[in-house]
Amino acid sequence: MFDSLSDKLELTFKKLAGQATINEINIGIAMRDIKRALLSADVNYKVAKKLVEDIREKSLGEEVIKSVSPAQMIVKIVNDELTELMGGENKPLNLSPKKLPAIIMVAGLQGSGKTTFCAKLARRLKKNGKNPLLVAADVYRPAAIDQLKTLGEQVEVPVFSIEEPDAMKAVMQGLEAARAGAKDVLIVDTAGRLQIDEKMMAEAEAIKNALKPDELLFVVDSMMGQEAVNTAREFNERLDFDGVVLTKLDGDARGGAALSIRQVVEKPIKFISIGEKVDDLDLFYPERMAQRILGMGDIVSFVEKA
Amino acid sequence: SKTRETFREKLSVITQGKTEIDEEFLEELETILVAADVGVETTLAIVEAITERAKKETYRSGEELNRMLMEEIQQLLLDTDTAHPLDFDAPLPETPYVILVVGVNGAGKTTSVAKLAHNYDKAGKKVIIAAADTFRAAAYEQLKIWADRAGVPLIGQGQGADPASVVYDAVSSAVSRNVDVVLVDTAGRLHNKAHLMEELAKIMRVAKKKVPTAPHEVLLVLDGTTGQNAVQQAREFTKFVNVTGLILTKLDGTSKGGIVLSISRELKLPVKYIGVGEKIDDLQLFDREKFVEALVGRQQE
Ligand SMILES: Nc1nc2c(ncn2[C@@H]2O[C@H](COP(=O)(O)OP(=O)(O)OP(=O)(O)O)[C@@H](O)[C@H]2O)c(=O)[nH]1
Ligand SMILES: Nc1nc2c(ncn2[C@@H]2O[C@H](COP(=O)(O)OP(=O)(O)OP(=O)(O)O)[C@@H](O)[C@H]2O)c(=O)[nH]1
Numbered sequence: 319m320f321d322s323l324s325d326k327l328e329l330t331f332k333k334l335a336g337q338a339t340i341n342e343i344n345i346g347i348a349m350r351d352i353k354r355a356l357l358s359a360d361v362n363y364k365v366a367k368k369l370v371e372d373i374r375e376k377s378l379g380e381e382v383i384k385s386v387s388p389a390q391m392i393v394k395i396v397n398d399e400l401t402e403l404m405g406g407e408n409k410p411l412n413l414s415p416k417k418l419p420a421i422i423m424v425a426g427l428q429g430s431g432k433t434t435f436c437a438k439l440a441r442r443l444k445k446n447g448k449n450p451l452l453v454a455a456d457v458y459r460p461a462a463i464d465q466l467k468t469l470g471e472q473v474e475v476p477v478f479s480i481e482e483p484d485a486m487k488a489v490m491q492g493l494e495a496a497r498a499g500a501k502d503v504l505i506v507d508t509a510g511r512l513q514i515d516e517k518m519m520a521e522a523e524a525i526k527n528a529l530k531p532d533e534l535l536f537v538v539d540s541m542m543g544q545e546a547v548n549t550a551r552e553f554n555e556r557l558d559f560d561g562v563v564l565t566k567l568d569g570d571a572r573g574g575a576a577l578s579i580r581q582v583v584e585k586p587i588k589f590i591s592i593g594e595k596v597d598d599l600d601l602f603y604p605e606r607m608a609q610r611i612l613g614m615g616d617i618v619s620f621v622e623k624a
Numbered sequence: 625s626k627t628r629e630t631f632r633e634k635l636s637v638i639t640q641g642k643t644e645i646d647e648e649f650l651e652e653l654e655t656i657l658v659a660a661d662v663g664v665e666t667t668l669a670i671v672e673a674i675t676e677r678a679k680k681e682t683y684r685s686g687e688e689l690n691r692m693l694m695e696e697i698q699q700l701l702l703d704t705d706t707a708h709p710l711d712f713d714a715p716l717p718e719t720p721y722v723i724l725v726v727g728v729n730g731a732g733k734t735t736s737v738a739k740l741a742h743n744y745d746k747a748g749k750k751v752i753i754a755a756a757d758t759f760r761a762a763a764y765e766q767l768k769i770w771a772d773r774a775g776v777p778l779i780g781q782g783q784g785a786d787p788a789s790v791v792y793d794a795v796s797s798a799v800s801r802n803v804d805v806v807l808v809d810t811a812g813r814l815h816n817k818a819h820l821m822e823e824l825a826k827i828m829r830v831a832k833k834k835v836p837t838a839p840h841e842v843l844l845v846l847d848g849t850t851g852q853n854a855v856q857q858a859r860e861f862t863k864f865v866n867v868t869g870l871i872l873t874k875l876d877g878t879s880k881g882g883i884v885l886s887i888s889r890e891l892k893l894p895v896k897y898i899g900v901g902e903k904i905d906d907l908q909l910f911d912r913e914k915f916v917e918a919l920v921g922r923q924q925e
């Protein structure tokens with residue numbers, strides 16, 4: 319696709335032959351490279367700008383270790399900065415042990431991967447000894463309920479749905495059904511919606527207020543571009559979600575949107591979705607994501623050893 | 625707080641009393657393009673082209689400058705060639721006219737197929753849909769509902785069937801029933817999955833068995849919210865199937881879909897249609913001028 323950031327930086331410093339250290343002159347060009355790499359990875363332009371300023375500060379203050387090049391040094395700084403922004407460690411699901419059932423609700427734009435994720439999560443929880451119930455609260459998309467039912471069969475978790483096209487009713491009756499069936503986790507799949515669709519956002523808000531979920535997860539496609547931040551911000555303002563699920567990471571998108579979202583809404587990314595099959599779910603690891611965005615090989619570990 | 629200001633207004637402020645383009649203006653333009661997902665390279669190319677032109681020409685008003693800018697950006701976007709009529713009413717070069725719809729997961733393929741079926745049907749053409757997504761949960765059921773809404777027949781074999789064989793059935797039946805348009809909905813696939821891409825190539829080959837010139841069109845569906853990865857999608861899909869045009873979906877959201885400028889520039893693919901909603905009527909013919917207007921016409925603070 320494009321060269322990795324570390325290749326680019328090596329080249330930059332090579333061009334500035336004889337400049338073996340980081341200084342005011344070469345840092346400018348290096349920062350331009352970094353900014354472009356971030357933009358090409360879909361990091362939001364405002365986030366990229368701020369990030370580059372921070373990296374610049376840190377790089378100038380840094381003493382260059384003899385055995386590594388200035389380019390490697392800067393890459394390390396960029397990587398550390400990004401990893402920190404991505405949230406340091408993985409944050410697990412936070413399900414109340416007292417409340418029965420514990421409730422998980424998902425929301426997000428159309429086609430982001432909500433329904434698939436619900437099934438995957440149900441499977442995962444079931445494997446961990448839970449007894450989940452899936453609720454089909456997407457009453458709009460053609461065959462959305464069939465889709466969840468088919469997936470429910472695959473993961474061997476029951477799916478609650480009603481005939482009537484009323485999401486709130488489906489959710490409330492689903493909750494009843496969970497209690498009656500002694501289910502300990504309720505997973506609610508909702509319809510895809512645009513953050514500017516007032517009626518649909520109000521619906522999501524109403525469902526949230528009625529359910530008071532332990533975890534409201536915002537599901538976002540890792541291929542998303544610059545608008546990811548505005549979308550996430552508005553979903554967050556409206557729903558105050560608890561975490562993010564990043565999907566379709568089995569593709570080759572850099573996923574800079576993840577960084578932007580993390581930076582703007584300050585909510586942890588909890589899961590990544592890495593395929594269409596029900597097993598394709600993983601926890602989120604910040605430093606892996608940082609390296610993916612930068613498109614780097616082992617330069618980081620190399621510098622670490624030096 | 626969020627203020628929306630038309631670029632045109634901004635432009636006239638920046639250029640008041642000026643006859644040449646200044647740094648501030650170019651920076652502003654660069655930001656607008658990058659924020660619309662145009663991508664760094666294409667953005668720089670546009671900025672450069674405008675700088676070059678401005679060196680040779682004089683602009684007496686913001687209006688003039690604005691026109692030049694629009695022109696420069698619009699010329700990156702290509703027209704659909706005449707072999708692939710844009711207008712649903714236009715006569716088809718050949719029947720059955722087979723249209724294969726492809727793209728990554730969740731881009732809006734199935735919904736777009738339904739919208740296309742509806743439009744061709746409205747234009748008085750005889751349409752059938754082929755359910756060649758035999759993989760995703762309830763893909764057939766979803767398409768069935770859409771086919772009923774559009775009032776056109778659906779050909780399918782159910783979950784797990786060979787998609788190429790569904791396409792063969794559909795094309796055969798189209799030939800014997802004098803169908804005008806065959807719309808093939810395929811499963812979502814990420815372009816970096818070799819075996820899934822190979823499956824598409826196979827569908828192409830099988831379609832030709834009954835109608836050697838099929839598929840007459842391959843439409844790549846791109847989610848309008850996609851960032852830089854869309855270029856890679858276009859690159860890979862064009863390697864495996866003969867993509868003839870793009871459908872850009874979800875433009876009813878806040879994303880601008882600027883990445884199609886980069887795709888046009890590199891791969892010379894025209895945008896044919898845009899998706900502007902989840903209903904069957906929410907498909908529009910691509911209009912360059914309107915698109916570019918929306919691209920640079922608004923800015924978020
Ligand atoms: N390759 C890949 N495909 C995925 C992943 N997650 C979901 N998908 C696919 O993406 C498409 C959309 O997924 P859904 O789960 O239906 O998305 P959704 O958010 O529920 O969609 P709506 O309900 O229409 O808003 C389907 O084709 C899924 O199979 C993933 O991690 N990787
Ligand atoms: N807002 C909006 N939503 C759209 C548009 N086109 C499709 N969608 C929605 O996007 C989601 C996915 O659409 P599909 O048509 O199922 O996408 P697909 O590409 O067939 O998905 P897979 O077959 O799973 O790969 C659905 O919720 C659609 O209603 C559009 O133009 N605008």
Ligand SMILES: [Mg+2]
Nearest residue numbers: 432433456462
């Ligand atoms: Mg869904």
Ligand SMILES: [Mg+2]
Nearest residue numbers: 733734757812
């Ligand atoms: Mg589909």
